Amino acid sequence: MEERPENYVDFSVKYNDWVAIKRISIDEKITPEEVVYNLASIESSIDSKIYKFLGIDIDSIDSLAKNIAKQSGTGYKGLPKLASLIDTKQVKDSLSKACKTQVVVPFARSYLLNKSLKYMKLSSNIELPTMLKAFPELKTKYKYKAPKGKKFY
Numbered sequence: 001m002e003e004r005p006e007n008y009v010d011f012s013v014k015y016n017d018w019v020a021i022k023r024i025s026i027d028e029k030i031t032p033e034e035v036v037y038n039l040a041s042i043e044s045s046i047d048s049k050i051y052k053f054l055g056i057d058i059d060s061i062d063s064l065a066k067n068i069a070k071q072s073g074t075g076y077k078g079l080p081k082l083a084s085l086i087d088t089k090q091v092k093d094s095l096s097k098a099c100k101t102q103v104v105v106p107f108a109r110s111y112l113l114n115k116s117l118k119y120m121k122l123s124s125n126i127e128l129p130t131m132l133k134a135f136p137e138l139k140t141k142y143k144y145k146a147p148k149g150k151k152f153y
Helices: 032-053 058-072 076-086 089-097 102-119 128-134 136-140
Strands: 007-015 018-026
Touching: 007 032, 018 032, 032 058, 032 102, 032 128, 032 136, 058 076, 058 089, 058 102, 076 102, 089 102, 128 136
Parallel strands: none
Antiparallel strands: 007 018
């Protein structure tokens, strides 16, 4: 049996038809930025899956987020408008309809907020495209492909 290094990232999932594996040995050649990039990659791969597993219709929420972001505008100046729109009865009703059970509505609301921020060219997470912009040397080691139709800042 192969011995694990002292420091490593080891993430694997097999759940129904979804399989995700991410492994990296962390030695003196691996930079902290590479570790963060790999951890952000894991987060990115599970992001939409966790909401689907809870029975949340993320496609309808994506559409709602795009609409809300369009009304809010881009950047930090749009945050007050975003907050007021997310708190409307219409949005709350849409979130309720997008959920298999009402227990998961708070998670759907969290997904809506995060997606709206992305459409407003903001983020509360470390994003892979942003990592590649900040640390261009990662581009030679990691091949990132943006999902089709997705625009990243």
